[in-house]
Amino acid sequence: xxxPRYRVSVIGSGNWGSAIAKIVGENTAGNPNxxxxxxxMWVFEEMVDGKKxxxxxxxxxxxxxxxxxxxxxxxxVAVPDLIDCVSGSDILVFNVPHQFLPRICSQLKGxxxxxxxxxxCIKGVELSADGITLIATYITEQLGIYCGALSGANLAPExxxxxFSETTIAYKIPNPADTISQKTxxxxxxxxxxxxxxxxxxxxxxxxxxxxxxxxLASGFVDGMDWGDNAKSAIxxxxxxxxxxxxxxxxxxxxxxxxxxxxxxxxxxITSCAGGRNHKxxxxxxxxxxxxxxxxxxLLKGQKAQGVTTAQEVHAFLLKRxxxxxxxxxxxxxxxxxxxxxxSALPRILEQVExxxx
Amino acid sequence: xxxPRYRVSVIGSGNWGSAIAKIVGENTAGNPNxxxxxxxMWVFEEMVDGKKxxxxxxxxxxxxxxxxxxxxxxxxVAVPDLIDCVSGSDILVFNVPHQFLPRICSQLKGxxxxxxxxxxCIKGVELSADGITLIATYITEQLGIYCGALSGANLAPExxxxxFSETTIAYKIPNPADTISQKTxxxxxxxxxxxxxxxxxxxxxxxxxxxxxxxxLASGFVDGMDWGDNAKSAIxxxxxxxxxxxxxxxxxxxxxxxxxxxxxxxxxxITSCAGGRNHKxxxxxxxxxxxxxxxxxxLLKGQKAQGVTTAQEVHAFLLKRxxxxxxxxxxxxxxxxxxxxxxSALPRILEQVExxxx
Numbered sequence: 003x004x005x006p007r008y009r010v011s012v013i014g015s016g017n018w019g020s021a022i023a024k025i026v027g028e029n030t031a032g033n034p035n036x037x038x039x040x041x042x043m044w045v046f047e048e049m050v051d052g053k054k055x056x057x058x059x060x061x062x063x064x065x066x067x068x069x070x071x072x073x074x075x076x077x078x079v080a081v082p083d084l085i086d087c088v089s090g091s092d093i094l095v096f097n098v099p100h101q102f103l104p105r106i107c108s109q110l111k112g113x114x115x116x117x118x119x120x121x122x123c124i125k126g127v128e129l130s131a132d133g134i135t136l137i138a139t140y141i142t143e144q145l146g147i148y149c150g151a152l153s154g155a156n157l158a159p160e161x162x163x164x165x166f167s168e169t170t171i172a173y174k175i176p177n178p179a180d181t182i183s184q185k186t187x188x189x190x191x192x193x194x195x196x197x198x199x200x201x202x203x204x205x206x207x208x209x210x211x212x213x214x215x216x217x218x219l220a221s222g223f224v225d226g227m228d229w230g231d232n233a234k235s236a237i238x239x240x241x242x243x244x245x246x247x248x249x250x251x252x253x254x255x256x257x258x259x260x261x262x263x264x265x266x267x268x269x270x271x272i273t274s275c276a277g278g279r280n281h282k283x284x285x286x287x288x289x290x291x292x293x294x295x296x297x298x299x300x301l302l303k304g305q306k307a308q309g310v311t312t313a314q315e316v317h318a319f320l321l322k323r324x325x326x327x328x329x330x331x332x333x334x335x336x337x338x339x340x341x342x343x344x345x346s347a348l349p350r351i352l353e354q355v356e357x358x359x360x
Numbered sequence: 361x362x363x364p365r366y367r368v369s370v371i372g373s374g375n376w377g378s379a380i381a382k383i384v385g386e387n388t389a390g391n392p393n394x395x396x397x398x399x400x401m402w403v404f405e406e407m408v409d410g411k412k413x414x415x416x417x418x419x420x421x422x423x424x425x426x427x428x429x430x431x432x433x434x435x436x437v438a439v440p441d442l443i444d445c446v447s448g449s450d451i452l453v454f455n456v457p458h459q460f461l462p463r464i465c466s467q468l469k470g471x472x473x474x475x476x477x478x479x480x481c482i483k484g485v486e487l488s489a490d491g492i493t494l495i496a497t498y499i500t501e502q503l504g505i506y507c508g509a510l511s512g513a514n515l516a517p518e519x520x521x522x523x524f525s526e527t528t529i530a531y532k533i534p535n536p537a538d539t540i541s542q543k544t545x546x547x548x549x550x551x552x553x554x555x556x557x558x559x560x561x562x563x564x565x566x567x568x569x570x571x572x573x574x575x576x577l578a579s580g581f582v583d584g585m586d587w588g589d590n591a592k593s594a595i596x597x598x599x600x601x602x603x604x605x606x607x608x609x610x611x612x613x614x615x616x617x618x619x620x621x622x623x624x625x626x627x628x629x630i631t632s633c634a635g636g637r638n639h640k641x642x643x644x645x646x647x648x649x650x651x652x653x654x655x656x657x658x659l660l661k662g663q664k665a666q667g668v669t670t671a672q673e674v675h676a677f678l679l680k681r682x683x684x685x686x687x688x689x690x691x692x693x694x695x696x697x698x699x700x701x702x703x704s705a706l707p708r709i710l711e712q713v714e715x716x717x718x
Binding site: 154155156157160161165166167168194195197199224229230231232233234235236238239240242243259262263264265268269270272273276277348349350352353356 | 553
């Protein structure tokens with residue numbers, strides 16, 4: 003009997019969705035024994051320059067709106083209908099903006115066989131005072147299929163240009179009978195310019211992608227005060243330890259090494275603190291003393307800096323559990339944004355608690 | 361009986377030596393029950409503006425030559441004679457340029473009581489194909505006293521200006537009867553702007569301070585190729601893992617967490633890759649294609665970038681043990697500098713080996 007050839011669909015076609023579809027398309031073409039050649043990519047249909055975006059993508063092999071200038075492989079096929087896109091697929095790759103996920107899941111609910119497997123490239127977690135839901139777990143709960151998570155130091159435009167980067171995929175075989183293995187998942191995503199490490203730790207990978215944004219804000223505060231490279235790396239170090247401790251405390255099955263050794267941890271924190279959106283906002287908050295929401299409008303054209311919401315939600319979560327004192331950096335970031343704390347208090351605040359991770 | 365009050369001497373008065381003497385002086389003044397007020401600082405005597413440097417320091421309380429613009433505490437006393445400086449001291453802090461250490465040790469040999477304790481702030485290790493000697497171990501062997509090591513993300517001018525930073529001190533109590541404890545050492549160096557963590561791992565702290573320079577060169581190569589933030593953080597991640605693996609393999613008593621969690625590890629690597637001397641040299645090597653020794657002349661006014669020597673020595677060390685393949689990044693850095701390897705080969709080289717640390 004021939005080995006199965008897995009059909010793959012990518013749900014989403016923003017810049018990150020298109021960059022991932024490009025990678026997946028390159029790999030299905032390169033591994034014909036393992037994967038079906040064509041990769042279907044769900045595109046939210048819209049008119050661009052008087053033409054349907056899906057038609058432009060399928061004729062020009064370029065997502066002219068969201069990833070202009072990058073040629074997509076011919077075997078990546080844009081599909082406007084979500085159900086058409088996933089029908090018959092063995093592996094689903096979710097890569098849509100966070101806020102679109104509930105609607106997509108409700109459309110897919112009950113239509114996906116339980117043997118289908120998924121990987122979410124959507125960063126972060128659902129946080130509230132009541133609890134934390136990993137995005138991948140939400141997909142699993144909604145659709146009844148196992149879902150892993152991909153997260154790393156992956157600025158989409160750099161990945162699309164095939165500049166070197168690494169990523170981490172959490173994918174724990176859900177059923178010993180599965181033929182889709184960690185090796186399959188690696189074969190689907192690994193490229194010479196995009197190195198993949200597959201691990202088991204879903205909670206660690208997911209939390210790292212969310213919590214790093216709080217650290218990026220803090221590193222922006224330090225740069226806003228012109229405190230130099232020593233101070234910035236100290237904040238990154240303390241931030242990474244708080245991320246690790248948070249994950250170990252509330253998801254005891256997670257592992258410290260996910261944060262201290264994997265791309266989704268240490269590397270993504272470094273990249274985010276080098277000049278991402280949250281870092282930029284943190285700098286501006288200190289330099290201009292303007293309110294954060296005004297600066298989001300000014301600097302990010304109304305886009306949200308995820309770190310602000312995450313800092314607030316993490317704070318509410320910790321407050322409800324009486325744990326704010328164990329996370330002095332996270333707590334300080336919230337207090338700097340919302341309660342007028344002076345950022346120059348950071349060293350004094352950090353001095354009082356030595357974070358220990360196990 | 362009153363508790364002993366330790367006398368402290370700092371051997372060295374360059375910019376880092378003076379910055380550390382300032383810290384130590386602030387702490388002896390702040391802890392009168394634990395330390396003798398006066399801190400003697402050995403100064404290599406020279407004439408500056410027609411006056412002896414020691415006399416200027418003692419009248420102006422400023423090291424006008426090596427740390428201008430920073431006021432030293434009144435209780436830091438410059439002493440030109442090395443033996444005078446250390447006589448009667450209980451704790452010696454070594455902080456001279458690496459190459460002066462043998463002469464200083466030969467002058468002190470046989471003159472230091474075995475109960476004296478020391479901390480070395482001199483970064484790095486003595487590397488040759490035959491073996492590795494930690495600086496602190498060299499001091500112990502030469503003088504017959506225990507010596508710990510201080511290393512962290514500590515650019516001296518920033519520390520002198522009291523900008524926030526953290527450091528790591530390896531200090532393992534050598535004798536259970538010692539009254540000088542890790543707490544004593546912390547009290548001597550910790551400041552509100554200079555946070556100290558004291559651990560046992562002498563080899564890890566010492567190796568981190570040396571090996572990070574190889575990683576800084578590699579990060580410079582990546583920036584020289586304009587590969588962006590993803591690639592740079594990937595190189596930092598891989599570099600930190602190779603540092604950890606090197607230490608664990610050749611000094612099995614060292615600990616992974618020294619690299620992945622302490623200031624001397626992760627934070628110092630980040631700072632060094634943000635724009636230190638080795639990073640700058642790495643960028644210039646790629647951009648100009650000029651030989652490294654010419655660039656050291658041009659960029660560093662003849663000063664050495666430690667990373668070049670360290671890369672070469674580590675390579676010779678690994679070669680002799682047949683271990684180069686296990687350290688692909690270290691090996692590639694040596695080959696890029698000395699054997700004409702094209703730096704764009706880095707992703708392919710790193711792809712072949714997945715570093716595992718325990």
